[in-house]
Amino acid sequence: MPIQSLKGGFRLLVLVAIFFAGVWTQSSGVIGDFLFYLPDVQFLAVQHLWLTVLSGGLAIVVAIPLGVVLSRPSMARVAESLMQILNIGTTIPTLAVLALSMSFLGIGTVPAVFGLFVATLLPIARNTYAGLKGVSPALMEAAAGIGMSPAQRLFRVELPNALYVIFAGIRTALTINIGTVPLAFLIGAGGLGELIFTGIDLYDPVMMLSGAIPTALLAIVVDALIALIAFLVVPRGVNPSRA
Amino acid sequence: MIQLDNLTKVFDTPKGAVTAADNISMEVPAGEICILLGPSGCGKTTTLKMINRIIRPSSGKVFINGEDTTGLDTQDLRRNIGYVIQQIGLFPNMTIEDNISVVPRLLGWDKTRYRERAREHMDMIALDPDAFLKRYPSELSGGQQQRIGVARALAADPPVMLMDEPFGAIDPINRAVIQDEFLKMQQELKKTIMFVSHDIDEAIKMGDSVAVFREGKLVQYSTPDDLLAAPQNDFVESFLGEDRALKRLNLVRVREVVSDDIGTVSPGDTLETALARIDDYGYQNAILVVNDKRQPVGLISRALARTTKGFCRDHLQNVSATVSLDDDLRKVASLMFAQDITWLPCVDAKGRVCGQITQRAMTHHLGSRFRPGTTDASSSHVATEE
Numbered sequence: 001m002p003i004q005s006l007k008g009g010f011r012l013l014v015l016v017a018i019f020f021a022g023v024w025t026q027s028s029g030v031i032g033d034f035l036f037y038l039p040d041v042q043f044l045a046v047q048h049l050w051l052t053v054l055s056g057g058l059a060i061v062v063a064i065p066l067g068v069v070l071s072r073p074s075m076a077r078v079a080e081s082l083m084q085i086l087n088i089g090t091t092i093p094t095l096a097v098l099a100l101s102m103s104f105l106g107i108g109t110v111p112a113v114f115g116l117f118v119a120t121l122l123p124i125a126r127n128t129y130a131g132l133k134g135v136s137p138a139l140m141e142a143a144a145g146i147g148m149s150p151a152q153r154l155f156r157v158e159l160p161n162a163l164y165v166i167f168a169g170i171r172t173a174l175t176i177n178i179g180t181v182p183l184a185f186l187i188g189a190g191g192l193g194e195l196i197f198t199g200i201d202l203y204d205p206v207m208m209l210s211g212a213i214p215t216a217l218l219a220i221v222v223d224a225l226i227a228l229i230a231f232l233v234v235p236r237g238v239n240p241s242r243a
Numbered sequence: 244m245i246q247l248d249n250l251t252k253v254f255d256t257p258k259g260a261v262t263a264a265d266n267i268s269m270e271v272p273a274g275e276i277c278i279l280l281g282p283s284g285c286g287k288t289t290t291l292k293m294i295n296r297i298i299r300p301s302s303g304k305v306f307i308n309g310e311d312t313t314g315l316d317t318q319d320l321r322r323n324i325g326y327v328i329q330q331i332g333l334f335p336n337m338t339i340e341d342n343i344s345v346v347p348r349l350l351g352w353d354k355t356r357y358r359e360r361a362r363e364h365m366d367m368i369a370l371d372p373d374a375f376l377k378r379y380p381s382e383l384s385g386g387q388q389q390r391i392g393v394a395r396a397l398a399a400d401p402p403v404m405l406m407d408e409p410f411g412a413i414d415p416i417n418r419a420v421i422q423d424e425f426l427k428m429q430q431e432l433k434k435t436i437m438f439v440s441h442d443i444d445e446a447i448k449m450g451d452s453v454a455v456f457r458e459g460k461l462v463q464y465s466t467p468d469d470l471l472a473a474p475q476n477d478f479v480e481s482f483l484g485e486d487r488a489l490k491r492l493n494l495v496r497v498r499e500v501v502s503d504d505i506g507t508v509s510p511g512d513t514l515e516t517a518l519a520r521i522d523d524y525g526y527q528n529a530i531l532v533v534n535d536k537r538q539p540v541g542l543i544s545r546a547l548a549r550t551t552k553g554f555c556r557d558h559l560q561n562v563s564a565t566v567s568l569d570d571d572l573r574k575v576a577s578l579m580f581a582q583d584i585t586w587l588p589c590v591d592a593k594g595r596v597c598g599q600i601t602q603r604a605m606t607h608h609l610g611s612r613f614r615p616g617t618t619d620a621s622s623s624h625v626a627t628e629e
């Protein structure tokens with residue numbers, strides 16, 4: 001098993017590297033430098049999360065119904081072209097969206113939340129639409145054939161079967177959202193971007209990393225959290241992670 | 244009772260109008276299974292789906308138990324019609340129990356009632372409720388899923404069922420098992436059933452009547468036996484296949500052909516008596532020996548009786564086979580071919596000899612109603628206009 005032993009060796013190497021990194025940080029006093037920013041990190045992380053919760057929550061509340069409406073058979077004609085427009089919308093850089101939103105709404109939390117909302121909306125709406133469209137026609141026929149009303153079909157058959165895909169959309173969207181929130185600092189909404197951008201400006205790597213590392217950690221935690229919710233909420237029969 | 248009155252469906256396609264069902268008129272009596280049979284694309288599914296309005300008819304009417312369904316609310320109509328689709332279509336997000344309980348819940352049954360019903364239905368389709376009710380469809384085999392599909396359609400006890408090739412996705416062995424189970428169930432339930440199939444053998448086995456479709460038209464509607472005995476035109480004849488006479492063997496039970504005029508001897512009779520009786524009855528080969536309970540114990544062959552003296556009990560030869568009254572002629576024919584004999588003794592449920600079945604009687608029975616290529620309207624189950 002040469003591959004196995006290679007892997008084992010690699011793992012050992014990583015452990016040794018981490019050990020030496022620890023020794024180095026301890027001796028050079030970097031840990032102390034980081035601790036200096038701890039109160040700021042705490043305050044800004046809350047602000048950061050708050051922006052995500054507002055914009056992300058708003059996006060979920062709008063995007064899922066939007067995806068549902070677009071997936072209705074009566075919307076078939078306009079839905080595809082609308083999805084195309086939304087797809088083009090996704091390619092606009094978030095920074096540009098924020099800038100635009102600032103030029104209409106001024107600076108502060110409101111334009112930041114709006115800009116983030118727009119950026120988050122699209123992946124969720126797209127996945128909701130795709131998830132619902134992906135429910136097999138045989139299921140839809142069975143549901144109709146046994147006498148479910150359109151609303152019953154939606155809530156008992158379509159949404160449960162699309163839920164896993166919808167959650168995947170929410171997961172991607174919120175992870176991107178958290179990674180994008182630092183830009184909100186540029187239009188005066190605060191968040192961990194304050195440490196990152198100020199750190200860059202002052203050429204202070206410790207300050208910059210004090211913003212960047214918590215941002216990355218937040219993204220990972222939120223991602224795991226949504227994965228957990230999906231694991232619990234999506235019915236076992238249509239949940240690949242519980243198969 | 245399901246009654247179709249000039250039911251027509253024209254699809255508008257980019258290539259022009261397609262008439263998928265052309266003035267279909269027919270009637271399925273209450274409690275019977277009607278098979279819609281025909282090659283792929285002949286309009287069976289379209290006709291079926293117009294009954295529960297998955298497809299809207301272009302014209303014509305559907306009556307269920309005498310009531311015109313045109314005015315009924317679509318949801319109400321469908322909840323009172325059991326529907327089994329070809330692709331099974333179990334809801335993968337629901338447990339088996341939830342799948343079976345869907346319609347009762349839509350109808351607002353209370354929980355104890357529909358849960359009890361789910362268990363009853365699992366028993367009926369021969370699946371263990373404790374083992375299966377809490378599972379998800381993806382954890383079941385194809386055959387098991389198909390059974391659940393049938394149970395789901397039956398759950399709210401609808402008087403009418405529509406089934407679109409319900410056993411199509413199962414291997415032949417399991418299919419035969421499910422067909423038998425279903426027929427047994429139907430004997431109790433007495434549903435009025437429209438059943439789509441493209442398999443002539445399935446149609447003959449399952450149907451009280453068979454409706455043969457061709458290019459959107461109903462070309463013959465008769466009992467399976469009449470269909471095989473008297474196909475109305477070349478299309479039907481070729482669709483039924485060259486071996487349709489043999490297929491009829493499946494449909495006829497020994498009871499219908501048996502003759503109770505059978506000569507026997509008892510073990511205590513002399514071979515002389517046996518020979519005399521063989522001659523009386525004009526038997527070619529042998530005579531059956533039965534004990535005092537009329538159970539078959541052996542044979543005395545003509546050659547032996549002629550050349551030997553003594554009692555029958557000392558010269559018994561083996562009885563190669565017997566058939567019972569509920570066996571079908573296919574089994575009889577198969578036994579006759581295998582043993583190279585022309586008659587078989589028939590026994591009743593207690594194993595007592597109650598008659599004989601001969602090759603000649605079988606050919607006669609089939610031949611008397613075998614009218615190749617005739618168009619005899621009186622043989623049709625319900626005459627249909629073409």
Ligand SMILES: Nc1ncnc2c1ncn2[C@@H]1O[C@H](COP(=O)(O)OP(=O)(O)O)[C@@H](O)[C@H]1O
Nearest residue numbers: 254256261263282283284285286287288289290
């Ligand atoms: N939705 C539809 N649109 C257009 N043509 C259709 C549609 N459904 C069925 N057809 C056509 O109607 C005919 C009968 O189809 P169908 O009833 O499905 O046949 P079967 O079930 O006997 O195989 C076929 O020629 C088929 O192509």
Ligand SMILES: [Mg+2]
Nearest residue numbers: 287288289439
């Ligand atoms: Mg079909």
